[in-house]
Amino acid sequence: xxxxxxMEDPEAVARxxxxxxxxxxxxxxxxxxxxxxxxxxxxxAAAAVLDRFTEVGLIDDAAFAAAWVSxxxxxxxxxxxxxxxxxxxxxVDGEVAAAAVAEGDPQDEWDSARRLVERxxxxxxxxxxxxxxxxxxxxxxRKGYGGGLAGYVVREALxxxxxxxxxxxxxxxxxxxxxxxxxxxxxxxxxxxDPPGAAPVAWSRExxxxxxxARASREAAAAAGPD
Numbered sequence: 001x002x003x004x005x006x007m008e009d010p011e012a013v014a015r016x017x018x019x020x021x022x023x024x025x026x027x028x029x030x031x032x033x034x035x036x037x038x039x040x041x042x043x044x045a046a047a048a049v050l051d052r053f054t055e056v057g058l059i060d061d062a063a064f065a066a067a068w069v070s071x072x073x074x075x076x077x078x079x080x081x082x083x084x085x086x087x088x089x090x091x092v093d094g095e096v097a098a099a100a101v102a103e104g105d106p107q108d109e110w111d112s113a114r115r116l117v118e119r120x121x122x123x124x125x126x127x128x129x130x131x132x133x134x135x136x137x138x139x140x141x142r143k144g145y146g147g148g149l150a151g152y153v154v155r156e157a158l159x160x161x162x163x164x165x166x167x168x169x170x171x172x173x174x175x176x177x178x179x180x181x182x183x184x185x186x187x188x189x190x191x192x193x194d195p196p197g198a199a200p201v202a203w204s205r206e207x208x209x210x211x212x213x214a215r216a217s218r219e220a221a222a223a224a225g226p227d
Contacts, residue, residue, distance in 0.1 A: 010045035017041065018053055026064045029054060030091020065092050065100035073104060077112040080104065082144025113145055113153045121157055129158055 017039055018032050027035075029050055036046040053059045065087050072078045072086065080101045087097035117136055124132040133154055140150035 010042050011049055013039070014041045014045050014049040018049060018058075022058060026067065027059070028061050028064050028091045029059050032059065034091075061092050062096050062100065064090075065096055066103065069100045069104055073108060073112060077116045077143055079109055079113070079140075079144035079146070079149075081146065085144070109145075110149065110153065113140055113149060114157070116140065116143065117153055117157045121161060133158060 014036055017036060021027055021032060021035055032053075033046060033050060036049075037043075050059065068087060068090075069083050072083055078086070084097050084101050087100065088094060092100075116139065120136060120139060121132075124135065127135070136154040136157070137147070137150045140154070141147070145153075
């Protein structure tokens, strides 16, 4: 507020601004601090209110980061690299952002990449393979996917488009790229990501399909309800 009388109690002004900003959506401490600065709230009063809101849990950058990762990965199909950049842009501490991103299931990232490619693939029907591959990899790169994962998923999808009913052809094509679809070293940052002691498992197309089928089965059972 620009009312001089209200600014006689800057902490009260700061509390009101923060409460209104937090209505309906979470904010990071940095976002609220920037908002208070724009409203000309004195730094000392702003810091006191932000500290108090953090103490009582109204500001929780770790919870904000976890929720952001979950919704942005499922809703926009963003990769961990892009999610980290978005969190840093919102003022989340680098270590807090890294911890939130690390909590995600690596398989979800592969699944998201495959869904993005599957949705885009029909529009590539008339393009030659080289052009389609370049555009699909570029699309994934803009969403933060590394070159190894993006290239593998795109070639996998294009192999399926070219030979949709011939699994042997798919596997032969995968072998010609230096390994089977189940190899664990595809993508420079996606090696062995299972718990310590577990056998290396690649995030293969087969595993994605099995997870999708299991998810669909659970959703169908939940919709049906108890007998």
